[in-house]
Amino acid sequence: MTPLFELREVEKTFEIRRKGKKLGLRALDGVRLTITQGASIALVGESGSGKSTLLRVLLGLTPPTEGVALYQGRPIAQVRAENREFARNVAMVYQDARGSLNPRMTVEALITEPLRHFGICTAAQAPARVRALLARVGLAPEVAGRFPSEMSGGQVRRVAIARALASEPTVLVADEAVSGLDVSSQAQLLNLLRRLQAEMGLTLIFITHDLGVASYLCAEIAIMYLGRIVETGPTRAVLDAPAHPYARALRKAAPEFFAPLAEPLTGEIPSPIDLPPGCRFSGRCAYAQADCRLTDPALLRLNDHRAAACLHPLTQSFANV
C-alpha cells in the first residue's frame, strides 16, 4: 500500500546572514518518515529541533532543499499546486490558535469561511453545519455569535479545531495544540481528538513536548534532535525502552511523581549552523565511542517497527521490548 506521506532524506537549508556572511542553517537533515493512512504520530523534540519546519514540508508550504517529500506517492508541492483537494484533505491547527483566527470575525463566520471556500455545502445549509461542527468539538450553539476575544484559551482551541474539521479533512496536523492549557481543558481536548480519530479515522500528526500527551494520543512517536529524526516506533515501546541515547535522556527528564529530579543532560545543544562532525548528539552522549565523532548515523531499522539513528543503540534494554 502506498503510504500517505513519505519523506526520504529530506533536507531543508535556510540561508541566513551572520555578520554580513551568508550561512546555511540546516533545519532538517536526512529526515526519513513514513505515515500511513489512519496513523497517529507524535513529533517530539527540543525547540529548534525542526518540528515546525517538518510540518511545513508535510503541508507542502516549504519545499525541501534536498530529498523527496511524497503524498500518496507524488511530490507534495506538485499535489498541492495542482488542486484544492490537498488543502481540503490536510487540515492544520496552529500553535497559536488565537493568533490564527481573525479577531473581527464571529465564530460563525470563521467556520463558514472554509465551508464556502471548499464548497462543502450551500449557503442555506451553512448555519446548521456550523452548529454540527461546534457540537462535535463540545461547544454550545450560542458560541456561534461570539468573537474569539470573548472566549477562554480552551474554547478558542476548540474553535480552531472545528474550523479545521469544516473541510472534512482526512489528515489533521496540529502544532502544540494543547500546550499552555489548563489541565482540565487539556484533558477535555485530548479526549476530543481521540474521539475524532476513532470516529472519523483521521490521520493525526501532533507536535508536543509532553511525553504523557504523546503516549495518550498517538500510537507512534518520532523523536527529533537538531534537524534529524533520531528514533521512531510505537510510542509505548519507544518510551518503555528507548534505543537512542537522546530518546532515553528525554524519557528520563519527564516529570514523575515523587521520583528524584532527573539528572540533566550535560552540555548544550550545538548550533544548527555549526553541526559537530559525526553524530550530532556525540558531544552530550553518555554512550559515545570513538567512531561517533567520525560517522553521522542515519535512521536505520532496528526491527519491523522501530528505527534509530545511532551507531550503538541501547540494545540491552531493547531486547526485552
Added chain:
Amino acid sequence: MNDILLDVRDLTLDRGEKRILDRVSLTLAKGETLALVGESGAGKSTIAIALMGLLGRSATTSGTARFDDQPDLLSLSERGWAALRGRKLAMVFQDAGAALNPSFTVGRQLASVLRRQLGLSKFEARSRAVALMESVGINDAEGRMTAYPHQLSGGMQQRVMVAIALACNPDLLFADEPTSALDVTIQAQIIRLILEQTRARGASCIFVLHDLALASQSCDRIVVLYAGQVMEAGPTEVVLRDPRHPYTRLLQSCVIEIGTEDLTPPEGSVPPYDQMPAGCRFSTRCPRADARCAAERPPLQPVAGRDLACWHPEDAA
C-alpha cells in the same frame, strides 16, 4: 514557628469589581521550597507580583505579609521596596526572552544589576558577572558576556535570568513557571539549577508550577489555589499522595503520565470573577457541593496533616 521567613495572612486583592485574591494565607520557612499550583487565572502570578511590590495602582490590597524583619510588605513605601526588591526578594519570570532587554548584551545587563544593587565598580562587577554566569552552568562565560539575548537559546536565557536574580543573594526567590516555555530536558536542568543555587545560599523559593509531578519532585510544600482562594496547603508528600480537597482531586484526575490509558476530566471551567459565589468558589463545579458551600466560605483549617478549606472533605485515598 521560629524560622518563618514569610507569613502571609488574609491577602485580599481587588481589581475594580473583581476580587482576584480572596483571603490568601501562606507561610514559608527559611530554606524551604513552596509550589503554588492551580489552573490559569487562579492568581498564582498575582501573589508573586503582590509580594514583590510590583502591583500597579489599579489594584487594592488588604491583609498582611510579614517577611523576615519587615512587619508588612503590603504597606511598604516605594523607598522601602527599593531596598528590598532585587536584594532580599528576587524573581525569575516565565519568559526570559521577554524579561531580558534585547538591545544590551547579557554581560552588561548582569553587571549593571551588580553595580546598582551592590555598588560594585565597573571592573568588580564584570568579574563577578563572569563568575555568576559560570555558576549557573554557562560554558565560555567570558565569551558569552558579549552575547545579545537573541543569540542564546531559551535555556541559556533562563540561566542568565537565574544569574541576575541570584546576583545579590536574595533570601526569597520567586520562580514563575520558569520552564514552561522550555522542553523537558532543559526544564530539568533549570529546576535543578534553581534548587541547587537557592539551597547553597540558604534561601527560600516559591515556584509557580503547572505540573503536579514536577511540584512533587522539587518542592517541600504546596499550596493549591482555585480562583483566588487557597483550597489545600501542606507538605507536598501529604497533599499529593492523599489529597482531601475535591479540587485537588480534580487536578489529579487530569494528570497525564506516560502510560495513562483513560482520563475522565470534568466538564466546565472557572466562572468569571464578577460571577463568583459568595462561599466556596469551587462550588459551581464541585461534585460534593451543597447550598451551604455556595453561601458560606469554609475556613482553612488543619485536617490530617495539612490545611484544608472545605465543608465536605474527601476520605483518605
